[in-house]
Each structure stands twice: as structure tokens, then as C-alpha cells.
Amino acid sequence: MHKIVILTGAGISAESGLETFRAEDGLWAQHRVEDVATPEGFVRDPKLVVDFYNARRAQAATVEPNAAHRALARLEAEHKGEVIVITQNVDDLHERGGSRAVMHMHGSLKGALCAACDHRWPAAMVMAPGDPCPSCAAPAARPDIVWFGEMPYDMDALFDHLASADIFGAIGTSGNVYPAAGFVAEARRAGAHTLEFNLERSSVGSQFAEHRTGPASQTVTTWVDELLSR
Numbered sequence: 076m077h078k079i080v081i082l083t084g085a086g087i088s089a090e091s092g093l094e095t096f097r098a099e100d101g102l103w104a105q106h107r108v109e110d111v112a113t114p115e116g117f118v119r120d121p122k123l124v125v126d127f128y129n130a131r132r133a134q135a136a137t138v139e140p141n142a143a144h145r146a147l148a149r150l151e152a153e154h155k156g157e158v159i160v161i162t163q164n165v166d167d168l169h170e171r172g173g174s175r176a177v178m179h180m181h182g183s184l185k186g187a188l189c190a191a192c193d194h195r196w197p198a199a200m201v202m203a204p205g206d207p208c209p210s211c212a213a214p215a216a217r218p219d220i221v222w223f224g225e226m227p228y229d230m231d232a233l234f235d236h237l238a239s240a241d242i243f244g245a246i247g248t249s250g251n252v253y254p255a256a257g258f259v260a261e262a263r264r265a266g267a268h269t270l271e272f273n274l275e276r277s278s279v280g281s282q283f284a285e286h287r288t289g290p291a292s293q294t295v296t297t298w299v300d301e302l303l304s305r
Contacts, residue, residue, distance in 0.1 A: 076156035077241035081147060082258055083162045083169070086247020086273060087291045091138040091168055112222045121204035121217075128218040129201050131165070132184045136200070140172030143246065143291035146299040148173030153303050159236050163248065163255055165220055178236075180227040180255065186219030195219055227254065237261040244270045244298075246291050250277030259283055270298070 085093070110116045111127040151158040151174055160169055160177045165184045169177045182188075187198040189208035196209055198218065206216035221227050237243065243262035250256045259269050259282045271283040272294045280286065287294040 077154075078157045078236075078239055079150065079154065079159070079242045079244070080236050080240040080262065080267075081158070081160045082243070082245045082248060082255060083147075083160060083164060084246065084248030084255070085164060087141075087143050087295075088138075088164050088166055088168055089247065090141045090143065090290060090292050093135060093138055093166060093168075108223060112220075113224055114222055115224075117217060117222070125202050125204050125218065128184060128220065132198065132200060135166040135168075135184055138166075138168070140168045141292045143295040144168050144172030144174070146296040150299045150302065151176060156241070161233055161236070161255075161258075163252065178229055178233065180221070180229065180233060182218070182220040182228065184218070184220070187216050188219040189213060189215050190217050191215040230254070233258075234261060237267075238265045240265060240267040242270070243267040244272060245277070245283070246272040246295060248273070248277055250279035272298070 106127060110120065111124050117124045147160055147169065158176060160174050162169055162177060162179055163181050165179065165182055167183065167185055185198055187196050187202060189211060191213035192208060192211040194208050194210035202216060202218065205214040207214050208216060237258055238261065240262050243259065245259060248255065256279050259279055262269055263282065268285070269283045270285040270287060271277060271280055272287045272291055274290070275288065276286065287298060
């Protein structure tokens with residue numbers, strides 16, 4: 076029974092209508108990374124940061140999972156081995172599409188985090204600077220998002236999954252952000268077959284054994300159909 080580990084990036088959510096960060100007209104063209112995605116930016120202007128993620132949360136609530144999300148959920152439900160989805164995305168489209176084994180390495184729009192005591196709780200649809208922590212009461216609530224300069228979540232568990240993968244697939248990732256860009260190398264060292272699903276080859280595309288080019292809603296669905304029919 077093969078273990079399948081999938082890494083997903085912004086490309087899979089883009090097909091549902093969510094803005095990506097790295098496109099020419101994407102979110103980084105509209106906002107400076109330093110202002111909205113760093114701990115320093117939050118200290119400097121917490122309202123700007125909180126408002127930015129309030130807008131992302133509101134937008135995510137208006138879109139629906141696409142065929143690629145649903146295909147991965149079907150793979151998890153019907154494959155006889157383990158299927159793990161590691162996502163760089165902070166939306167909940169995988170869960171809403173039916174996936175259960177989802178690891179959010181960059182956090183979640185649906186979560187709030189206390190900068191004082193690290194307590195986590197479900198975020199309000201509209202957060203405000205200075206919201207109190209329900210655990211310690213400090214006015215230190217922030218979005219539960221991994222910002223630049225911070226360590227992604229659950230790294231030990233992620234690398235354990237990569238080390239035991241028989242198949243590793245990356246869907247809609249740019250290959251520009253580490254440590255996720257190094258996952259294909261980890262999986263290859265473990266002997267996994269590696270596939271990239273993308274509109275074009277990523278920055279680390281040469282490291283994959285197989286490429287499937289085109290919209291994820293088509294390529295991932297076809298691949299899942301093939302796997303489950305064996």
C-alpha cells in the first residue's frame with residue numbers, strides 16, 4: 076500500500092478564484108511583503124495587517140473547492156494506503172472539499188493566535204487589533220499565519236511524512252519558497268516517485284521525475300482517476 080504525500084500551493088486555490096501572491100497582478104503587487112507578512116510589519120501597523128487578513132478571510136468564504144480539491148479528497152477516501160496533504164495555503168478549501176488529513180504548514184485564516192502566550196482559537200470573521208486572548212486576556216491577538224521570518228508549523232512531522240512517502244506530488248507551487256521548495260529533494264532521497272502538477276515548470280521543476288502541465292482541476296483529476304483504477 077503506497078503512501079502518497081501531496082504538497083499544494085496557491086495554484087490549486089487560484090482555480091477557485093482566490094488571488095495568488097506571486098502573479099504579476101497578485102497580492103504582493105498590491106502590498107509590500109514587509110508590511111503585511113512579517114512580525115515587524117505587525118508591530119509597526121497592526122491594523123493594516125489585521126485588515127489585510129480580514130479581507131483574505133472574507134474572500135476565501137466566497138469561493139468553493141474545485142475539482143482538484145475534490146479529487147484529492149476522493150484519493151484519500153478510496154486509496155488503500157495513507158494520503159497526506161501538506162498545504163502552503165491558508166484557506167480551508169481542502170477541508171471543505173472533503174480532505175481530512177491536511178497539514179497547514181503556513182497557518183490558517185480561520186485561526187487566531189495570542190502573541191503573548193501562544194494560545195490558539197477560531198478567528199472571528201473580522202478581527203481587530205488589540206482583541207483579547209481568551210486564555211490570558213492579553214490584547215495580543217494576531218492572525219494564526221506563519222509570516223516571513225517565522226518557522227512553518229509541524230516541520231518534524233512533515234519531514235517524517237516525506238521520508239516515508241512512496242509518491243510525492245506538488246500541485247500549483249512556485250518552487251520559490253523554502254523549506255517547501257526543498258520537499259521534492261527530501262522525497263527523492265527517500266526513494267519516492269515525484270510528480271509536479273503546474274501550468275508551467277516551477278523553479279525546482281527539474282528535480283521532479285514526472286510533469287503534468289495544465290490546470291490542476293484537469294491534471295490532478297486525471298491522475299487520481301488513473302491511480303484509483305489500477
